Amino acid sequence: MLFAKFNNTLNSHKGTIRLPVEIAKNFDYEVELVMVMGREARRVSEAEALSCVAGYCTGNDFTARDLQFETGGQWLPGKTPDQFGPIGPYLVTADQVDPDNLAIECRVNGETRQSSSTSDFIFNCSQMISYISKILTLQPGDIIFTGTPEGVIQGKPPDKRVWLKAGDKISCSLAKLGELGFELT
Numbered sequence: 642m643l644f645a646k647f648n649n650t651l652n653s654h655k656g657t658i659r660l661p662v663e664i665a666k667n668f669d670y671e672v673e674l675v676m677v678m679g680r681e682a683r684r685v686s687e688a689e690a691l692s693c694v695a696g697y698c699t700g701n702d703f704t705a706r707d708l709q710f711e712t713g714g715q716w717l718p719g720k721t722p723d724q725f726g727p728i729g730p731y732l733v734t735a736d737q738v739d740p741d742n743l744a745i746e747c748r749v750n751g752e753t754r755q756s757s758s759t760s761d762f763i764f765n766c767s768q769m770i771s772y773i774s775k776i777l778t779l780q781p782g783d784i785i786f787t788g789t790p791e792g793v794i795q796g797k798p799p800d801k802r803v804w805l806k807a808g809d810k811i812s813c814s815l816a817k818l819g820e821l822g823f824e825l826t
Contacts, residue, residue, distance in 0.1 A: 643773065644716045646702070646726050646786065654729030656823045658703060660807055661722050665705035668805040668825070671789035672747035672755050672813040674740060674766075675700035675728050682770060682779040690770035693779065694735040699821040700728040701747070701813050702786045706795050706804075728784070731819045740766040744816040745790060749809055757790030759815070764788075 652658060660668055679695025702720065709719025740759060747755035764772070769787060773779060794802050805811075807825050814820040 644720055646720055649723050650721055650726035652724040652727035652823065654821050656724065656727055657826050658724045658823060659826050665708045666804065667706040669704045669706050669794045670747050670749065670754065670805065670811055671702040671704060671793055672745055673700045673702050673789050674743065674745065674759050674787045674815055676766060676785040676787065677732060678779045678781055678783040680781055682774040685771055685774045687767040687771045690767040691735065693770060696732040696734045697738050697740055697818055698728050698732050699813050699815045699818045700726065700786050701811060701821060702789060727821060727823045729821050733818050738817055746814050748812045755790050755792035761790065762788060
C-alpha cells in the first residue's frame with residue numbers, strides 16, 4: 642500500500658506534535674526507516690535501486706487512526722496533519738548503512754512498544770524503491786517511509802488500546818541512525 646505524506650508533515654528531532662484534538666482522538670506511533678533519495682529513480686531495477694539513495698534516517702509515521710479509517714480505507718487524512726512526520730536526528734549516508742539489517746525500536750515515556758529489525762520487513766528497500774519508481778518518478782530529496790513493525794496501538798485488541806495524549810514523549814531509534822525524540826502537546 643502506498644500513500645503520500647506532504648511537506649507540511651515534516652518535523653524534527655526534539656520537535657513537538659500539536660495534537661489536532663478538535664478533529665481526532667486516536668493518536669498512534671509508527672517507527673520507520675526513512676530513505677532519502679539522492680538521484681532520480683524512474684523504472685529502476687531492484688539491483689540499481691539502492692544506488693539512488695543518498696542516505697537514511699529514523700522517522701515516525703505518526704497517525705490519527707480515527708481519521709485514517711473514517712473514509713473507508715483512504716489513509717491520507719490520518720497521515721497528513723501538520724507535524725505528523727518527524728525525522729532525524731541525522732541523515733546517514735547510504736554507503737555507511739545496510740538498510741535491510743537494522744534494529745528498530747519505539748518507546749513511549751520510556752516503555753518499549755516496538756522492537757524488531759528491518760530484516761523482518763515484508764519487502765526490502767530495493768524492492769520498495771523499484772516498485773515505487775515504476776509508478777512515479779522519484780526525485781532527489783524525496784523521502785520514503787518504509788513501514789513499521791508490529792506493536793502499534795491500532796494492532797492491539799480494542800480493550801487494550803491506550804491512545805497517545807498530550808505530554809507523551811516518543812523515542813524512536815534505528816541502529817547506526819540515531820534516536821529521534823519528540824513530544825506531544
